[in-house]
Every structure is written in C-alpha cells, then in structure tokens.
Amino acid sequence: RKEVEQDPGPFNVPEGATVAFNCTYSNSASQSFFWYRQDCRKEPKLLMSVYSSGNEDGRFTAQLNRASQYISLLIRDSKLSDSATYLCVVNEDTGGFKTIFGAGTRLFVKA
Amino acid sequence: GAGVSQSPSNKVTEKGKDVELRCDPISGHTALYWYRQSLGQGLEFLIYFQGNSAPDKSGLPSDRFSAERTGGSVSTLTIQRTQQEDSAVYLCASSPTGETSGGAIQETQYFGPGTRLLVL
Numbered sequence: 348r349k350e351v352e353q354d355p356g357p358f359n360v361p362e363g364a365t366v367a368f369n370c371t372y373s374n375s376a377s378q379s380f381f382w383y384r385q386d387c388r389k390e391p392k393l394l395m396s397v398y399s400s401g402n403e404d405g406r407f408t409a410q411l412n413r414a415s416q417y418i419s420l421l422i423r424d425s426k427l428s429d430s431a432t433y434l435c436v437v438n439e440d441t442g443g444f445k446t447i448f449g450a451g452t453r454l455f456v457k458a
Numbered sequence: 459g460a461g462v463s464q465s466p467s468n469k470v471t472e473k474g475k476d477v478e479l480r481c482d483p484i485s486g487h488t489a490l491y492w493y494r495q496s497l498g499q500g501l502e503f504l505i506y507f508q509g510n511s512a513p514d515k516s517g518l519p520s521d522r523f524s525a526e527r528t529g530g531s532v533s534t535l536t537i538q539r540t541q542q543e544d545s546a547v548y549l550c551a552s553s554p555t556g557e558t559s560g561g562a563i564q565e566t567q568y569f570g571p572g573t574r575l576l577v578l
Contacts, residue, residue, distance in 0.1 A: 351500075381566070390549060390569035391501070434500065445516075446567075448493070450500035 350374060350447050351437050357453040364425045368452045370435030371417045380411055380418050381436040385451065391434055394420075425456045460484065462570035464550050470576045471540055479535045479573045483552030490533050491553075491567060492525060494546040501549065507533060540577045547572040 353370045360366050372380075380397035395402065397409040397418050408421040418437075422429055435449035463482045471477050483490050492504040503517040507527045518524070522540075527533040537544055551567035 390571050392569065393566045396566075446491075446503055448501035448503075450498075 350439075351435055351449040353433075353435050353449040353452045355450060355452060357455055359455045359457060360425050361457055362425055362427060364456075365421065365423045366425055366454065367419055367421045368433055368435075368454075369417050369419050370437075370449050370452075371415075372435075372437045372447075373416070374437075374439045375413075375416060377416075377437045377439050379438040380409075382407075382409055382418075382420050383434040383436055383448075385432045385434055387431075391448075394433070422454075425454075427456050427458060430454055430456045462550055462552055462568055464548075464570040464573050466573055467571065468574045468576075470578065472578055473542060474539055476536065476538045477540055477575065479537075479548050479550075479575070481533045481535070481550030481552075481570060483531065483533070483550070484568055485531075487552035487554050487568075488530065489553045489555065489565075490527060491551045492533070492535050493549045493551065495549060495572075496546045504535070504548075537575075540575075542577050545575055545577045547574050 350373050358366055382394040383391040384394045385391040395404050395407060395409050397411050399411055401410045406423045410419045420433060432451040432453050434451045437447050439445040462484055465480045469477055488509045490507040493501040494504060495501050505518055505525045506514040522538045525533060525535045549569055549572045551569045553565040553567050
C-alpha cells in the first residue's frame, strides 16, 4: 500500500459544479497535512493547510479525518481556472524528515 | 520579493555524464529541499537541508546522487554517471525555518520552477 494515495482522476466537471477529492495516508503518526496545486509543467504551490478542525478558504474546504486516516478537499462553484492537479501532502513523525507527496488528482473544469 | 530560482531550466545530457543542478532559495529561508518528479508521478523526496545541521539524505536513490549547500544558501544537486531513469523534473523548495514537530515539517514549502533533465 502506498503511503499516500489519491485517485488520479481525471475529474471532468462543468463550471459551477462541486467536486471533492480524498487522500488516504497509511501512517497514523502523520503530523501535518497540506493541499498543493500544480498546473501543467509548473511547480507545486500551496493551496491550503489542513487543520484538525477543518478549514475553509473561499470556495475551498479542507477536512481531516484522523480516525479513518484521510484528508479531503472540496471545491464549490468550480471555475475554469481551477483546472489543475491537486497534490495531497503528508508530513510524518518518524524522528527524521519525511514529507510525502501524493501523485495528485487531475481536475478539468469545462465551460 | 524573489522566489526560489533554479538553473538550468532544461538540461539534456548523455548517459554516463555528470550533471549539476543549482537552486537559489528565497533569501533568509533556512530550510531547503530537493525533490524529483517523473512524468505523471508525485514528488519524490531526495534531500533536506536545515541551517547548519547535517542534511537528511534519506531520499537519495543511489550514491550517484549528492548535494551540498554552501553558506546556508545556494544548493547544488549533482548526479554522477547519469542514467536514463534519472530523467525527471528536479524541484527545489525552501521554507523559512524548516520548523518541525517530531520531524514533520509544519511550514509551507515554496517551490522553484524546476530543472527538466533528459538523459539520452
């Protein structure tokens, strides 16, 4: 089992739709969680951190479920500009540095 | 302000040659990370520098890979005797303090544009 797993997609949705991605992680000692966005042939950029209590930033909502070991990202009222790959990032507590990126979920928002 | 910069942006080399990739982190950032990303894949951690501490090299795939960070700023990733499977985008990132909790990075990482390496 991969340490961090994401559905690769692609998710094809119309503008205005609501879409949700999940990401599962295998290490229960994982400490911190992030969603990054990566546009085609570009570097990843932080979208949002994921807090235990859940957090919202405009149209984006992130949730953490420690019991089931997954994080989620919800995008409401999708825009064409939301088309990108969304990377789940998990930082583990192993006594040494360990940041693991998921392979990403591709989203295409169509007019 | 200036972001993370990397050079070259693209590198084509022949199998067996050595290559050097450079990363200039954001000024003042003490933590620096190298990753590589193969086509359609997630990022693979390579090495992590934090201030003057010994780097965490646990992600380096073989002894052909090495990295150094001079003066706590610029970093160079060297790949010796390149192989075709080394072809990937090599991404560098930096963060302000590399703040950790039990080894887990708490901060945002700011990525450079990457170096696209193609080994023929």
